[in-house]
Amino acid sequence: MDTLNILYLVGALLIFASIMASTLSARLGVPLLLLFLAVGMLAGEQGILGIEFSQYNIANFVGQAALACILLDGGLRTSFKSFRVGLKPAVTLATWGVLATVMVLGVFVTWLLDVDWRFGLLMAAIVGSTDAAAVFSLLRNGGVKLNDRVQATLELESGANDPLAILLVTGLIALNVDPAGQTVFGFLGLLLQQLSFGLGMGLLFGYLLSRLLPKVHLAEGMYAILILSAGLSVFAATNLIGGSGFLAVYLTGVLIGNHKVRSTEHVMRVMDSFAWLSQAVLFVVLGLLVTPSNVINVWHYSVAIAAFMILVARPIAVYTSVKPFKFKDREIGFISWVGLRGAVPITLAILPVMAGIDGAFMLFDIAFGVVVLSLILQGTTIPIMANLFKVRIPTNKDPKEEHEVWVSDKASITLYEFEVQSGAFAIGRHPKGISNRVSPD
Known part of the structure; x- marks a missing residue:
């Protein structure tokens, strides 16, 4: 019983400390997600509390559930207007943009680490996609208003690129473990299955739930729990049949959020709390999981990969993806800069460790370093870069x-x-x- 109470106490205090740290975020100009990571690291084995935590399976479980909740909340807040103005460029970024980033960055990583090309591509795939938690958090709560097309493109990209990133990492893990058993057609078939099942399940259950809610009369606090449980059910069921649960839960949220009923406003407020709790728990757990000294040992690799990704790979991928849609060069520049990395790369970096790939722990440490650098360099400079690229819109006419x-x-x-x-x-x-x-x- 004492052990159980100690777990409750430590867990609650870590979350409390993370939330209290949020008061420093605006004053210091530091992304809140980075403070959550810092709390976890300070509590970890080389931190103040010295908690030894190396349960990658538990971290993966927490990561999957938290990301599903964050994507559901992001979908609830995505209007159909965003799809009208940003769907085509966002889909291109979420497909070709991810592939281009992985290919360009993979060549560089293979050369930098002097490893087999399969291992280099795996490292690139882990950090190759933008992160929904980071993008939603920093764009929607960062006090910067962008024009509708840029905002919609960035948010839809971050919500839609996870399926391809996860598939690439899964496929490249298999390629590293069993090179002879993998084929191009098998990979393409798996990609088509993931996207089609994810799309179908998301649209189907999103429609059904949006029609069900107006007919259900519950206490106000129950609606958000109903939607959260339904969203997680769609996420798990889609994964079980071989589809992309992340895509399905995001689309489910979009359809529910655009079908407003009496309970919608209350649901949004409660879901906002769920999403923040998910982010806090996720980043604290990931902070606990990492060993800071190991990250420091490979810091030069993290710096080199982050710099190449931000300054070369991401701009190439964005330019080739959105230029055909007649974006202005300054808009392309800003979209390139806001290629935020967050929980997704760290969560994906857990998979090679669980698969027992040689050098997997180094991949995890490098990915963690890349995420921290991305949050510091890109996350703290969004207002500055929005002004520099002239994509910021004055907010003095907007209601508080x-x-x-x-x-x-x-x-x-x-x-x-x-x-x-x-x-x-x-x-x-x-x-x-x-x-x-x-x-x-």
């Missing part, structure tokens, strides 16, 4: 808060809260004139 009040099961009114600052368009205006200028998405 929006509150939806439902007057019946099918009708609602929206209340807007404005903070009238110098230069705000609300100065000297009647509230009726303000309401005519603002419309909900």
